[in-house]
Amino acid sequence: MKYIFLLFFSVSAVVTAQKPCGYKDGLQEGSCREFYDNGQVKNVVEWKKGKLDGDAVFYYDTGKIQSKGEYKKGFKVKEWSYFDKNGVLTSKEAFRNGEKNIYDNSLTATFYSPAGKITEISNYKFNKLQGESKTFYEDGKSIKDVGQYDNGLAVGKWKVFYPSGKLQRETEFANDKRNGNRVHYREDGSIEKTEVYKDGKLISTK
Template identity: 30%
Template sequence: MKLSSIHIVIIVFSCFCMSCNRPSKDENGILLFENLESRTDTHWTAGHSSFWFPTQKRTGPYMYLGDEKYSGPIVKYHPNGKLEFKGTYDYGFKSNEWSYYDAEGNLFSVEEYGDFGTLHDKKVFFPDGELKLKLIQNRSNDTLYFIERYADGSLKYMHHFHSLENDIERYKRLNEKGEIYEFFNEDSIYYKLDPETLEPIKSGTFMNGRRVGSWLSYFDNGLLMESKNYQDGELHGDYKSYHYNGSINRYGTYIGGDKTGEWIEKYDDGTTKIIANFKRNKLEGQYKEFHENGALKSLKEYYADQRIGTWKTFYDDGTLIRETNYD
C-alpha cells in the first residue's frame, strides 16, 4: 500500500517530536545536567497540639528527570567543552562522590555524600593540585573537623565542632610563618593577635564553653580598648572602655548581664560627658549630660526607661534653653 504525502509528514513529525523529548547525553552516554529540574515536594500530614489537624509540609529540593526523581550518573560541561562536574543522584539527592573542575580542566573540589544528600567529606584544591581545604564529618558522634592550608601546604586554619549544636569545641589560625595568631578551646584560654605583628587584639578564658573572668580587647596601637568581666557566660562585674588615646571612655557595673548603678562616660580629654543610672539594664533615676567645657548640658530623670519629672536643657554658658515636664 502506498503512503500519501500527508502520512509521510505525520510520521516524520512524530519521529522528530520523539527525538526532541529524548534526554540529551554526552559521548559516553551519561545524562547531561541540563535535563534535570529542581523541585520541592509538597504533601499533607497530620499535625498535633490538642487536636489533630492537617499540615502542609515541603521536602527537598529534589532533582527530577521528567516526572521522576532522578537516580544515576550526571555530568555538566563548561561552554568551552571542558568537564565542569560529574556525580551521581539517588532518588533526587546527591550521592557518593562528586568532582568539580575549573574551565581549564583542573580538579578544584571533591565532595562525598551519604544518605539523603548529606555532605560527609569535602576537599578543595589549589590549581597545582595541592590540598587547600578539607572537611570531615563524623556522623557517628555528630562532629565535624575542618582544615585549610596555604599554597605551600602549611596549616592556615583548623577547627573541630559538634555539628548538631553547631558549637565549636576548639580551633586555631596560623599566619604564613606558621605562628598561631588565634586560638580557642572551650575549656581554656582564648586569644587573638594581629596576624602580622602578633600584637594582642583580644584575650579571655572559657569554661565549659562559656566566657568567664576578665576579657580584654586592644586597639591597633596596642592600647587597651575594653575590659569586661564574665560569670558563667554573662557580663558580671566591672566594665571599662577606653578612647584611642588611652583615656577612659565609659565605665560601670554589670550584674547578671544587666547594667546596674551609676555609669559614666567621658570625652577623650577626661571631661565628664554623661552620668547615668541603671536598674536591671534600664535607665532609672537622674541622667546628666555635659558640654565639653564641663558645663551642664541637660538634666533628665527616668523610671524603667520612661521619661518622668522635669527635663532641662542648657547652653554651654549655663543659660536655660527649655524646660519640659513629663509627669
C-alpha cells in the same frame, strides 16, 4: 547598651577532631598536632592523662596564629591571646581560678584596635557581661565610659568622660534600662541638664 559576643573555642570539639598522638595507660598523652587539608598546622596542644594540659596554639590555614594560651586539666587557664588573620592582636582573656583548677567560666577580656591600643576591658561570667566594663578613647589610656553589668544587664551608675578626663554624663541603670537621674555636665564641671527616667522612658528634664 551594646552587646559583645566573644568567640570561644570548644574543648569538646578539639577533643573530637584531634588526631591520636600518643597514649599512656590508655589515655592520650604528649604533644599533639592537627593539620588543615593544605598541610598547614591547625593546632598544637599538650595532653596529660587524657586531658588538655599545657600550652596550646591554634592557627589559621595561612599559618598565622589564631589564638594561644594554656590548659589545665581540660580547661583554659591564665591569659589567652586572640589574633586576626593579619596577625594583629584583637583581644586577651584572663581566666580566673586557674591555679586551683576550678573553672567557673569567669574571665576578663581585653580588646584592641588595629593600632594595638586598648579599646575595652570587660568582665564576663558564663559568657555574659558581669562586673565592671570600661571603654577607652583612641589613645588606649583615657577612659571613655565605665559601669557595671549584672548577668549581662547594665546596672547602677554609668559614667561617660570627656577626652580630658572630666565627667561628661552620669546615668543610673536598672535591668539594662535608664532608671533614675541622667545628669549631663559641661567640661567646666557645671551641670548642663538633668533628665529623669523610669523603666527606660524619659519622665522629665530640668
